Amino acid sequence: MTLRGGRTTQALRRGVLTLSILTVIGTPFLAARMADRTWPQWLFVGATGAARALGLELLDPLMSVGVLVARGVRPGLLAAAVPVLLLVLVLGRFFCGWLCPYLPLLAVSNAVRWGLGRLGIPTLDLRFPGWLRFAVLGGVLGGTAALGVQLAALVYPPALLARSAYRLAFGLGLGGGATVLAAVWLFDTTVSRAGFCRSLCPGGALFSLLGALSPVRVRRAPAACTDCTVCDVVCNLGQRPMTDRVDAGCERCGRCVASCPTGALSFSLEGRRP
């Protein structure tokens, strides 16, 4: 089974992403302006890390696993954690391409990289070994267990962004989380394109790990492909659809599918990779 219609997918993705960003940034501002805080809290509370939407509780797998290593299995959290985990098993690292509130900042980072290039100012684009992100994930989880503090809350861009938005909305200043976020953005802009997402983000690493057997894959029809490299260039995460080198690091954003001039790429549902 394959899915073409790259543009429709992109329109859908932008809609979902806009909704995600509105909830991360918009609801704290809304909440701060409601004197008695009587907005319907079953409708929406929180951000992507721990959201309540339409009465449904959803917990980011990185947070679920963080609580798991720090406190063991908490039956009370299963209802919020398990549906999201199942979604990641099926869709792989889709959060990074469809929901992560850091994506607009990444888009700006890429635009700045491009602009600097036009001005003749060189930017680095270092590539790091594939195992690095797993080492970071291991370090974050090991550190969480050893310190008894949820480290993901301190280094994971979606969590930092949500807390910074809350601080701004409530007039508390940006705080230290924004400094970490700025460092991440500068790293992506000057050292390595989407380098944090690709090689350092513990969430991205966990999603790749959990979604390693995801049946949703980008597939290429070699007969239609003209080897133009657009798909490889457009990918933020260093995947190479043009030479069929797409691994669990793919965020299923579908930008390669939409940008292919000959329609040679498509999402396909299949079993294990050959």
Place this chain on the structure above:
Amino acid sequence: MNRRGLLALAAGAVSGLLVRRPRAAAGELRPPGALLPGDFERACIGCFRCAEVCPTRAIRFPAGAGLDAGHPFLALRESACVLCMACTEACPTGALARIPPVPERVAAEVRIGVPVLDRKACLPWSGQGVCRLCAYVCPVGKRAVELVGPQQAPLFHAEACVGCGLCEEACPEEARAIRIAPASAHREGGA
């Protein structure tokens, strides 16, 4: 993930496990229903939902980027807790145990901190007149604040106090004699 990724995950986890934390000296005032220090930090994912729903904005987060940056604390001096229990209802991980906003349950289960009275600053205790504001605003009543003597001086009973900080907030500007302190400090003889 290949074997190298697995090795990296294991190596990262082992090096993470070797980290040791410097022991924090003083505890913070946590929102109502908070688990004991230690357990609370393990359970709290810094999602800020408690602060988002707090009607008095008493729940804050540290401004820095250190280990405690994701942990909510109460700024009772600026704004007291009105014991609405919305934060315990909003907490996604049980770091704040759910407590229904029923007066009996709140009085029995909420222990944010303990009141510390500076008798030299307190108006009746220092012989500057009758005040009674702390007793008027106390949601628990006589069990927590007893008025004694001809000056109606307050006598706090920490074991019945929920630590909401309404008395701290109500205490006259010129006195500022009451402070809600972390319960751990009390146990160490801080009161």
